[in-house]
Amino acid sequence: MFMKKMVTKATSAALVLTFALGASASAHELTPEQNAVMKAANEVKVTASGTSTKGISSTSGGAWQLKVTRGSFLAWSDAIVNWESNGKKITKSEASQASGWVFPNIVKEKGITKQNVMSSDTSHVYLSKTSIGAGIVTPWGDVEIYETDFSDYIRVNHDGSYDNW
Numbered sequence: 001m002f003m004k005k006m007v008t009k010a011t012s013a014a015l016v017l018t019f020a021l022g023a024s025a026s027a028h029e030l031t032p033e034q035n036a037v038m039k040a041a042n043e044v045k046v047t048a049s050g051t052s053t054k055g056i057s058s059t060s061g062g063a064w065q066l067k068v069t070r071g072s073f074l075a076w077s078d079a080i081v082n083w084e085s086n087g088k089k090i091t092k093s094e095a096s097q098a099s100g101w102v103f104p105n106i107v108k109e110k111g112i113t114k115q116n117v118m119s120s121d122t123s124h125v126y127l128s129k130t131s132i133g134a135g136i137v138t139p140w141g142d143v144e145i146y147e148t149d150f151s152d153y154i155r156v157n158h159d160g161s162y163d164n165w
Helices: 002-022 031-040
Strands: 044-052 062-070 076-087 088-101 104-113 123-138 141-157 163-164
Touching: 031 062, 031 076, 031 123, 031 141, 044 163, 062 123, 062 141, 062 163, 076 104, 076 123, 076 141, 088 104, 088 141, 104 141, 104 163
Parallel strands: none
Antiparallel strands: 044 062, 062 076, 076 088, 104 123, 123 141, 141 163
16 A cells, blocks of 8 residues: 555656656756757867877878867767878778766767768768757756757868868
């Protein structure tokens, strides 16, 4: 009897929470703090570094790193591409993702992959997928109420140049 009442109360509380929050919130229903998280997620910062005989961009080869950061310290994701060149073609490239967030916000790394159809000996293209969401704290844990998926394409070239879209 006692267990049945507890289960019923927990189920009722979960239903109330579900109905109170709905399936998801729209951007105009978010708090100012949640809107700030989602606004920052739309902003991209690009940081590049590298070594070559003629600076960051070179026809004689080198090694470079490109980091595309999305978001702010409250919820951020990085797409990182490292590549090497002999000046004529890319000899090695690899990519990874990193992320972080302040509870109850959430960031999901959905993978970074090389796009072989769009790549060649002189340029490699990567697609980074990330999801950033705003949440709220409830007695039952955090609940994500708004989430947006982002896809960032990154092209790195044999001369150390790059672009993203």
